Amino acid sequence: MTSLGYLLLALLAQGPQSGYDLRKLIGDSPLRAYSNSPGAIYPALRRLESRGFVQLTKPEGGRRRQPVALTENGKESLWHWLHKPVTEEDVISNGEELLLRFAFMSPFGLQDLARTFLTQYEAANAAYLEKLRQHYQEHGADIPLTGRLAFELGLEQYDTRIRWARHCLGELDKD
Amino acid sequence: MTSLGYLLLALLAQGPQSGYDLRKLIGDSPLRAYSNSPGAIYPALRRLESRGFVQLTKPEGGRRRQPVALTENGKESLWHWLHKPVTEEDVISNGEELLLRFAFMSPFGLQDLARTFLTQYEAANAAYLEKLRQHYQEHGADIPLTGRLAFELGLEQYDTRIRWARHCLGELDKD
DNA sequence: AAGAGCATGTAACGAGTTACATGATTGG
DNA sequence: CCAATCATGTAACTCGTTACATGCTCTT
Numbered sequence: 001m002t003s004l005g006y007l008l009l010a011l012l013a014q015g016p017q018s019g020y021d022l023r024k025l026i027g028d029s030p031l032r033a034y035s036n037s038p039g040a041i042y043p044a045l046r047r048l049e050s051r052g053f054v055q056l057t058k059p060e061g062g063r064r065r066q067p068v069a070l071t072e073n074g075k076e077s078l079w080h081w082l083h084k085p086v087t088e089e090d091v092i093s094n095g096e097e098l099l100l101r102f103a104f105m106s107p108f109g110l111q112d113l114a115r116t117f118l119t120q121y122e123a124a125n126a127a128y129l130e131k132l133r134q135h136y137q138e139h140g141a142d143i144p145l146t147g148r149l150a151f152e153l154g155l156e157q158y159d160t161r162i163r164w165a166r167h168c169l170g171e172l173d174k175d
Numbered sequence: 176m177t178s179l180g181y182l183l184l185a186l187l188a189q190g191p192q193s194g195y196d197l198r199k200l201i202g203d204s205p206l207r208a209y210s211n212s213p214g215a216i217y218p219a220l221r222r223l224e225s226r227g228f229v230q231l232t233k234p235e236g237g238r239r240r241q242p243v244a245l246t247e248n249g250k251e252s253l254w255h256w257l258h259k260p261v262t263e264e265d266v267i268s269n270g271e272e273l274l275l276r277f278a279f280m281s282p283f284g285l286q287d288l289a290r291t292f293l294t295q296y297e298a299a300n301a302a303y304l305e306k307l308r309q310h311y312q313e314h315g316a317d318i319p320l321t322g323r324l325a326f327e328l329g330l331e332q333y334d335t336r337i338r339w340a341r342h343c344l345g346e347l348d349k350d
Numbered sequence: 351a352a353g354a355g356c357a358t359g360t361a362a363c364g365a366g367t368t369a370c371a372t373g374a375t376t377g378g
Numbered sequence: 379c380c381a382a383t384c385a386t387g388t389a390a391c392t393c394g395t396t397a398c399a400t401g402c403t404c405t406t
């Protein structure tokens with residue numbers, strides 16, 4: 001299962017949609033970091049179907065809107081994805097997917113799911129940031145100027161994530 | 176040419192290295208977001224060779240360190256990559272690669288290359304951030320809580336980039 | 351001499367890109 | 379009724395992943 005697959009499941013959790021609808025949704029929103037090309041979407045939907053996560057209902061005529069619905073298996077797979085623990089590896093290499101997961105958590109329980117996500121997210125980012133700072137202390141002097149500056153942006157980005165996670169936990173307390 | 180290809184060219188610009196050296200360099204540094212698996216590195220080096228960007232010198236015996244050197248064509252390709260203009264599309268979908276480019280600019284001219292990069296980078300991020308803010312104004316109310324919070328992190332990240340670019344321009348003035 | 355780690359290679363597979371194809375619907 | 383656009387599909391290609399294979403070097 002790839003990020004795009006889960007994105008499709010998450011979008012379908014809000015009700016059946018056609019492939020075309022999904023393409024529009026992705027292309028017209030900040031999700032456009034993901035691909036909305038037909039060559040990505042339709043094969044992805046077929047894969048989801050072959051795994052039983054999704055049901056395609058063929059229209060009678062030729063080439064019209066073809067609604068896709070989430071199955072029970074699909075719901076379950078989505079649930080597992082949303083509940084996966086946040087690892088440091090994810091934070092390093094899959095930052096986008098983590099954020100995607102969080103963005104679609106609302107219907108599945110704010111107090112449990114979202115809170116533990118944020119706690120783990122903050123911890124994992126803090127742990128890696130600490131390693132980065134250490135690396136910077138040791139090797140920062142050897143790196144040429146632009147490399148050092150790029151490194152500093154990296155540090156800032158992780159710091160932003162940590163502050164954001166704390167801010168979100170505060171927001172969730174307002175319930 | 177993929178990001179990994181340019182990363183290899185950039186690393187080789189500091190002198191010939193073996194594939195194994197390159198793998199270590201990538202795995203032991205904050206570049207570890209990139210793959211350092213043999214199945215990625217060695218085929219990538221072969222591709223660079225087949226395009227004439229790199230020269231592999233076979234060692235006489237069997238399976239030993241095999242130094243890889245940047246050719247003139249390779250230097251030129253690297254130069255073009257570093258000089259590519261920063262587009263809004265890059266900022267949206269290729270943020271990592273942009274930062275990679277900047278990180279390796281030092282030897283190629285700070286006052287020209289790095290300055291124009293930063294200026295374009297700031298402008299492109301600001302332009303997209305403006306669109307994101309607009310989107311948030313119009314549709315923010317319809318998005319469930321975690322989606323909205325994820326959106327806010329996105330906004331923060333772009334803002335961080337912009338502040339960083341300005342800070343860097345200030346640093347470059349200290350020459 | 352044996353085994354751990356060094357260094358490179360490769361095959362099967364999955365998934366996205368680009369580009370093109372195809373049939374239906376709608377507007378002028 | 380013709381063109382534009384809607385909606386889906388597909389083939390060729392590229393690249394990275396995973397897992398395994400191969401041979402060398404160095405230590406003990």
